[in-house]
Amino acid sequence: xxxxxxxxxxxxxxxxxxxxxxxxxxxxxxxxxxxxxxxxxxxxxxxxxxxxxxxxxxxxxxxxxxxxxxxxxxxxxxxxxxxxxxxxxxxxxxxxxxxxxxxxxxxxxxxxxxxxxxxxxxxxxxxxxxxxxxxxxxxxxxxxxxxxxxxxxxxxxxxxxxxxxxxxxxxxxxxxxxxxxxxxxxxxxxxxxxxxxxxxxxxxxxxxxxxxxxxxxxxxxxxxxxxxxxxxxxxxxxxxxxxxxxxxxxxxxxxxxxxxxxxxxxxxxxxxxxxxxxxxxxxxxxxxxxxxxxxxxxxxxxxxxxxxxxxxxxxxxxxxxxxxxxxxxxxxxxxxxxxxxxxxxxxxxxxxxxxxxxxxxxxxxxxxxxxxxxxxxxxxxxxxxxxxxxxxxxxxxxxxxxxxxxxxxxxxxxxxxxxxxxxx
Numbered sequence: 001x002x003x004x005x006x007x008x009x010x011x012x013x014x015x016x017x018x019x020x021x022x023x024x025x026x027x028x029x030x031x032x033x034x035x036x037x038x039x040x041x042x043x044x045x046x047x048x049x050x051x052x053x054x055x056x057x058x059x060x061x062x063x064x065x066x067x068x069x070x071x072x073x074x075x076x077x078x079x080x081x082x083x084x085x086x087x088x089x090x091x092x093x094x095x096x097x098x099x100x101x102x103x104x105x106x107x108x109x110x111x112x113x114x115x116x117x118x119x120x121x122x123x124x125x126x127x128x129x130x131x132x133x134x135x136x137x138x139x140x141x142x143x144x145x146x147x148x149x150x151x152x153x154x155x156x157x158x159x160x161x162x163x164x165x166x167x168x169x170x171x172x173x174x175x176x177x178x179x180x181x182x183x184x185x186x187x188x189x190x191x192x193x194x195x196x197x198x199x200x201x202x203x204x205x206x207x208x209x210x211x212x213x214x215x216x217x218x219x220x221x222x223x224x225x226x227x228x229x230x231x232x233x234x235x236x237x238x239x240x241x242x243x244x245x246x247x248x249x250x251x252x253x254x255x256x257x258x259x260x261x262x263x264x265x266x267x268x269x270x271x272x273x274x275x276x277x278x279x280x281x282x283x284x285x286x287x288x289x290x291x292x293x294x295x296x297x298x299x300x301x302x303x304x305x306x307x308x309x310x311x312x313x314x315x316x317x318x319x320x321x322x323x324x325x326x327x328x329x330x331x332x333x334x335x336x337x338x339x340x341x342x343x344x345x346x347x348x349x350x351x352x353x354x355x356x357x358x359x360x361x362x363x364x365x366x367x368x369x370x371x372x373x374x375x376x377x378x379x380x381x382x383x384x385x386x387x388x389x390x391x392x393x394x395x396x397x398x399x400x401x402x403x404x405x406x407x408x409x410x411x412x413x414x415x416x417x418x419x420x421x422x423x424x
Contacts, residue, residue, distance in 0.1 A: 074417070075374070075376065076413060076417055076420075078377035078378060079377075087408075088413065089408040091356065091360065091405060091408075093354055093355075093356055093400065093403045093404075094402070095351065096351070096355035097349050098350050098352055098389045100349075101294075101390060102344070103343070103345075104278060105340065105343075106277040106295070106326070106340070107276050108336060108341060109276055109337050110270065110274070111269070111274050114268065116238065116239045116242070116268075118236055118266075119264065120214070120236070120255050121212065122148050122213055122234075122256050123256035124147060124150070124254075124256050125255070126251055127144075128144060128251075129250070133245065134243065137238045140237050140238065143236050143244075143264070144264060146233070146255070147232050147233055152231045154210050156231065157209070158207060158210055158223060161202045161203040161206040162206075164203075165199040165200055165203040168200075169200070171192055171195070172193055213234070216237070238267050242269035243269075245266050246265065247265055248261055248266075270336075270337070271329070272327060274309075274327055275295055277324040277326060278319060280321055281315065284311075288308070293308060293326045293328075293343050293344065293346070294343070297341045300334055304328045306328035307327060308325070309326065310323075311325075326343060352386070352387065354401060355392040356392065357392060358391060358393050359408050360407045360410055361383070361385065368385055370398070371405060372399070373406070381405075383397065
């Protein structure tokens with residue numbers, strides 16, 4: 001019995017050895033003898049954990065993580081569309097001027113030479129109103145039409161004087177021709193010449209009366225072509241281009257003399273405006289006409305440069321300050337009269353080799369950096385800074401003339417870079 005058991009054990013051992021070296025052996029037989037490989041290449045034990053799926057079947061491993069410049073710290077990869085959407089403005093590194101400035105409050109007011117008040121010079125009634133408050137007008141554009149008996153009388157007098165003058169000038173020309181041929185006597189020639197001079201004088205007086213009533217030379221010359229019903233009408237034209245800021249009459253309003261309203265419209269040209277500043281006596285010696293001034297306001301993002309055009313020789317009795325006027329451009333109309341602003345007056349200037357806007361500088365890990373434009377986006381660049389004013393700062397090291405950097409709204413770049421470094 002013991003011999004048979006030993007023989008069976010030897011036979012089983014020989015079978016296992018053969019199965020290990022024969023690949024064509026059936027899988028069922030290999031499983032019986034415990035040689036079938038598991039998913040990981042080895043047969044798992046009875047209590048072994050089930051293996052995980054391969055990396056190729058994991059959807060997360062197939063998508064690269066969106067992380068800017070993992071292999072290049074300090075590099076931000078941004079397309080031009082992203083830069084534009086973030087409101088990042090570029091500037092070129094170049095030489096400039098640093099200035100010491102005096103900062104004072106101010107108020108925007110209309111330019112005194114760009115205000116027109118349209119008033120009537122006769123008694124009339126408003127027949128038409130062609131412009132309303134806020135409308136833009138061009139120079140010599142008609143704003144309103146008035147009807148006046150005084151205008152009708154003056155035009156009729158002019159037409160009569162014109163007709164009489166034309167007739168008398170023809171008679172004088174005939175008498176002069178007869179006198180030259182010695183056909184008529186000298187007395188007749190002298191009477192005709194005197195009458196022609198008198199009629200010409202009456203015509204000139206009638207023309208001057210129409211000019212005094214506000215009619216232009218072109219309108220006077222075309223009176224004889226007007227229909228009879230238009231003789232009582234007078235057009236009110238704008239003397240300047242601008243906007244209607246006041247309209248003081250309505251349709252049918254009686255205007256003119258006898259304590260009636262005489263001012264019809266107020267036109268203001270706001271393409272250029274003034275800024276009135278209050279300068280203390282201590283700062284006044286450093287202020288000169290023609291000095292550059294930078295105007296800013298809390299509610300307006302951009303700044304505008306102008307120059308001082310007037311310094312009052314008198315001090316205000318109450319504030320003990322001097323009135324100083326600066327002139328600025330206002331093509332976009334953002335500087336509205338009545339707005340409070342802050343003016344920075346440059347009183348001392350110094351040229352430096354390289355300057356950049358102060359808004360271009362950010363602090364990262366106690367280091368001053370700027371973001372230099374690259375074909376892929378931006379590169380963080382440490383810089384050494386020198387002197388500065390309220391707008392620009394001198395660059396001592398780290399940049400070269402001609403390089404393009406992010407100048408305005410650079411904080412989003414700093415935030416994205418800090419996020420990338422934190423993820424690393």
